[in-house]
Amino acid sequence: MNRRIKETVIKHAFFLFALVSVIVLGLIVLSLFREGLPVFKQVSLKDFVFGMEWYPTYDPPSFGIFPLIFGSFIVTLLATVIAVPLGVLAAIYISDITPRPAVRESLKSVIELLAGLPSVVLGFFGMVIVAPWLQETFDLPTGLNIINASVILAIMAIPTISSISEDALYSVPQEFKEASYALGATKFETITKVILPAALSGISTAVMLGMARSIGETMVVLMVAGGAAAIPESIFDSVRPMPASIAAEMGETPYGSSHYHALFAIGVVLFFLTLSFNLIADYVSHKFRQTGSATL
Amino acid sequence: MVVMGGKEIIQLDDVNFYYGECRALSNISMKFVKNKVTALIGPSGCGKSTLLRVLNRMNDLIDGTKVEGKIFFEGKNIYAPDVDPVEIRRKIGMVFQKPNPFPKTIYNNISYGPKLAGLGVEDMDTLVEQSLRQAVLWDEVKNILNKSAMNLSGGQQQRLCIARALAMKPDVLLMDEPTSALDPISTAKIEELIEALKKDYTIIIVTHNMQQAARISDETAFFYMGNLIEYNKTEKIFTNPDMKQTEDYITGRFG
Amino acid sequence: MKWRYFKQSVFFSLVRASALIITLALGGIIFYIFYNGYSVISWDFITKPPTDSMTKGGIMPAIIGTIYLTLGAIAIGLPLGIASAVYLTEYARQGKVVRAIKIGINCLAGVPSVVFGLFGLGFFVIFLKFGSSILAGSLTLGFLILPTIIGASEEALKSVPQTFREASLSLGVSKWQTTYRIVLPNALPGILTGSILGIGRAAGETAPIMFTAAAFFTSKLPGSVFDEVMALPYHVYVLSTAGTNIEATRPIQFGTVLVLVAVVLGIDLIAIIIRGYMRRNKRW
Numbered sequence: 001m002n003r004r005i006k007e008t009v010i011k012h013a014f015f016l017f018a019l020v021s022v023i024v025l026g027l028i029v030l031s032l033f034r035e036g037l038p039v040f041k042q043v044s045l046k047d048f049v050f051g052m053e054w055y056p057t058y059d060p061p062s063f064g065i066f067p068l069i070f071g072s073f074i075v076t077l078l079a080t081v082i083a084v085p086l087g088v089l090a091a092i093y094i095s096d097i098t099p100r101p102a103v104r105e106s107l108k109s110v111i112e113l114l115a116g117l118p119s120v121v122l123g124f125f126g127m128v129i130v131a132p133w134l135q136e137t138f139d140l141p142t143g144l145n146i147i148n149a150s151v152i153l154a155i156m157a158i159p160t161i162s163s164i165s166e167d168a169l170y171s172v173p174q175e176f177k178e179a180s181y182a183l184g185a186t187k188f189e190t191i192t193k194v195i196l197p198a199a200l201s202g203i204s205t206a207v208m209l210g211m212a213r214s215i216g217e218t219m220v221v222l223m224v225a226g227g228a229a230a231i232p233e234s235i236f237d238s239v240r241p242m243p244a245s246i247a248a249e250m251g252e253t254p255y256g257s258s259h260y261h262a263l264f265a266i267g268v269v270l271f272f273l274t275l276s277f278n279l280i281a282d283y284v285s286h287k288f289r290q291t292g293s294a295t296l
Numbered sequence: 297m298v299v300m301g302g303k304e305i306i307q308l309d310d311v312n313f314y315y316g317e318c319r320a321l322s323n324i325s326m327k328f329v330k331n332k333v334t335a336l337i338g339p340s341g342c343g344k345s346t347l348l349r350v351l352n353r354m355n356d357l358i359d360g361t362k363v364e365g366k367i368f369f370e371g372k373n374i375y376a377p378d379v380d381p382v383e384i385r386r387k388i389g390m391v392f393q394k395p396n397p398f399p400k401t402i403y404n405n406i407s408y409g410p411k412l413a414g415l416g417v418e419d420m421d422t423l424v425e426q427s428l429r430q431a432v433l434w435d436e437v438k439n440i441l442n443k444s445a446m447n448l449s450g451g452q453q454q455r456l457c458i459a460r461a462l463a464m465k466p467d468v469l470l471m472d473e474p475t476s477a478l479d480p481i482s483t484a485k486i487e488e489l490i491e492a493l494k495k496d497y498t499i500i501i502v503t504h505n506m507q508q509a510a511r512i513s514d515e516t517a518f519f520y521m522g523n524l525i526e527y528n529k530t531e532k533i534f535t536n537p538d539m540k541q542t543e544d545y546i547t548g549r550f551g
Numbered sequence: 552m553k554w555r556y557f558k559q560s561v562f563f564s565l566v567r568a569s570a571l572i573i574t575l576a577l578g579g580i581i582f583y584i585f586y587n588g589y590s591v592i593s594w595d596f597i598t599k600p601p602t603d604s605m606t607k608g609g610i611m612p613a614i615i616g617t618i619y620l621t622l623g624a625i626a627i628g629l630p631l632g633i634a635s636a637v638y639l640t641e642y643a644r645q646g647k648v649v650r651a652i653k654i655g656i657n658c659l660a661g662v663p664s665v666v667f668g669l670f671g672l673g674f675f676v677i678f679l680k681f682g683s684s685i686l687a688g689s690l691t692l693g694f695l696i697l698p699t700i701i702g703a704s705e706e707a708l709k710s711v712p713q714t715f716r717e718a719s720l721s722l723g724v725s726k727w728q729t730t731y732r733i734v735l736p737n738a739l740p741g742i743l744t745g746s747i748l749g750i751g752r753a754a755g756e757t758a759p760i761m762f763t764a765a766a767f768f769t770s771k772l773p774g775s776v777f778d779e780v781m782a783l784p785y786h787v788y789v790l791s792t793a794g795t796n797i798e799a800t801r802p803i804q805f806g807t808v809l810v811l812v813a814v815v816l817g818i819d820l821i822a823i824i825i826r827g828y829m830r831r832n833k834r835w
Contacts (some may be wrong), residue, residue: 010727017634031673091568116819118755120784166602188559207702216663227806243665267669386723396714409722
């Protein structure tokens with residue numbers, strides 16, 4: 001009987017450990033709100049989200065984060081436009097085109113190592129290499145701008161998009177492909193008409209997660225987006241995405257000031273933005289999961 | 297209820313078993329006799345393996361299963377709320393369809409159970425040797441006891457699994473198609489072994505192989521669609537079964 | 552050539568070009584960093600602290616700081632992650648609770664690193680009064696890599712054959728002993744290699760430690776877990792954006808980046824090689 005009690009205790013202890021992730025998630029939300037909500041004594045939610053002027057250190061300060069939200073979206077969208085074709089095509093290469101396992105494994109390792117590159121290293125690369133090149137080639141006032149940040153963010157998003165797409169392509173049942181070949185379709189036709197549609201939900205999930213990663217990425221946009229808190233007029237203008245603003249300003253902000261609370265409030269916005277991207281991705285991958293040939 | 301001669305060791309009383317909504321065993325009542333070999337036969341999905349796993353509560357491990365009725369082992373209901381399934385499994389050993397030795401040495405495969413069960417074995421070397429001898433494997437492995445069990449052949453691995461179960465000194469040995477993954481020579485060895493083991497153990501064996509059931513068992517139970525159709529002396533079942541379905545099955549007309 | 556085969560060959564070229572671009576991007580970045588950084592690397596660079604307002608000298612305190620923070624993150628993330636995965640794969644019955652926990656883990660995995668930094672600042676540094684310290688940074692990084700470790704551990708635990716569990720349980724060995732003696736030892740190599748990728752991430756992250764642990768400059772080594780430390784990723788950021796003379800310290804910046812990349816990719820590469828070796832030598 002003693003042993004049964006011990007087993008029950010162990011089981012419940014493990015349950016508590018498994019709850020830690022959920023508890024931490026709760027603490028994150030709690031901390032963000034605790035430190036972020038006080039800013040709304042100074043500014044209304046509407047003026048905060050849609051305000052066009054971010055002058056947190058002026059007197060009186062102005063806490064409008066719309067230019068920051070816009071900056072985040074523009075670099076994320078552009079990065080996605082660059083990363084999706086590259087990532088999905090690389091996934092197709094790995095899952096359906098390369099005949100040699102050695103090539104396949106090497107490319108998978110390359111993508112994994114790319115995912116492992118610290119973001120500060122990519123930011124440094126963008127700052128020291130890409131920026132001067134852009135500045136000279138296009139005769140710009142600065143190379144730290146939207147296009148630079150987007151290219152570097154795309155490099156960060158490619159591994160996410162590629163590896164999840166590859167899983168989706170790989171799990172398309174072999175009989176679909178064989179059926180298509182048996183009808184005389186070429187490999188290209190089979191890939192575009194059969195495999196890609198069957199893997200579409202997985203690829204959409206991959207794109208969503210890639211975007212979530214880009215929108216939350218900090219060091220790259222901090223170092224190469226230029227830092228101008230204004231609505232840009234071209235892709236060669238500088239922007240100040242939300243994470244960059246938090247990271248750049250938190251160090252110089254006195255604890256408990258309204259600027260400090262405003263930065264946490266940006267964190268709340270950022271948290272819920274990425275959360276919604278992740279939940280949509282989770283929903284898409286469960287709702288439209290391809291479980292086998294019988295479900296089509 | 298079918299009554300057999302001899303002292304009973306396990307008795308099932310109106311047992312039903314469900315996987316979720318699906319009923320896999322219906323109203324099974326039967327007795328297993330001590331120191332006999334009982335064969336459970338029937339077509340795939342008839343419930344014979346399920347029955348075997350109900351007897352040592354291995355089905356507890358599958359989510360969404362439910363047992364109704366009573367199963368008495370040496371007079372005690374093993375599904376009573378105060379019974380520890382771990383205790384039951386020590387007395388009712390099991391050998392699986394595919395040999396499944398642990399990725400440990402041969403010696404540690406045998407000593408694993410007794411050590412962790414805290415049986416207080418004083419002389420582990422003797423227990424290991426005894427168990428391997430009982431499983432007729434000793435002569436083949438006595439010089440490689442510290443080598444990995446994964447290097448043995450399939451037939452040797454299965455005899456090792458039998459030795460591993462015997463080291464716990466169980467009263468009953470459940471065997472789930474123990475020879476289906478083996479070659480004919482290994483199969484013959486295991487059948488001889490079963491014959492020799494029955495003087496000390498009660499053996500309940502699930503088999504797909506009619507000849508095997510006829511060769512090694514004393515009693516045979518025929519299952520179909522989760523029902524116990526016929527249960528009798530093996531000789532009687534294979535020569536003059538009472539039920540038409542049994543006859544059809546053993547003569548190969550279906551299944 | 553027929554039109555449909557022409558389309559196919561164009562498509563295949565695009566696919567191959569993508570694979571090539573990605574490979575070249577990685578190769579180019581690594582080559583460029585190595586090319587510019589290797590001449591700075593010396594024994595003194597790795598073992599000496601910075602001097603002259605960080606315009607000369609080495610990066611030893613940053614290396615030590617990164618080691619401490621990474622070890623701290625492992626000490627927090629690994630046990631919690633393995634225990635969570637054991638619950639999810641060995642003990643939990645499928646249902647709403649498990650689904651909720653899994654969604655929670657997925658959401659945690661998606662939290663941006665800068666938000667982890669804010670959480671660490673708001674909760675560990677200020678609310679729990681740990682101050683900017685190794686402890687606060689390690690906790691923040693440990694929770695950051697928790698989802699990665701849970702995922703890797705779940706996969707490794709699931710790959711242990713069910714027959715091992717059955718064999719052990721059928722001998723009358725309890726569930727916990729089966730988990731501890733059979734399942735965990737067989738899953739451990741997989742858990743560790745999978746987790747190493749998360750550990751590499753902990754070593755390279757900047758945003759989570761900016762407000763929780765990282766010091767702009769300290770010449771002395773930390774004396775307790777409540778001290779601030781320098782860290783390689785933050786040092787790169789500081790030197791390249793806020794140093795006293797950004798252009799003049801370029802070589803030191805490249806050297807620091809090279810050390811950081813070598814540490815992080817070295818960790819990842821070891822994991823990838825061990826994993827490949829394990830797959831080829833799998834016994835079951």
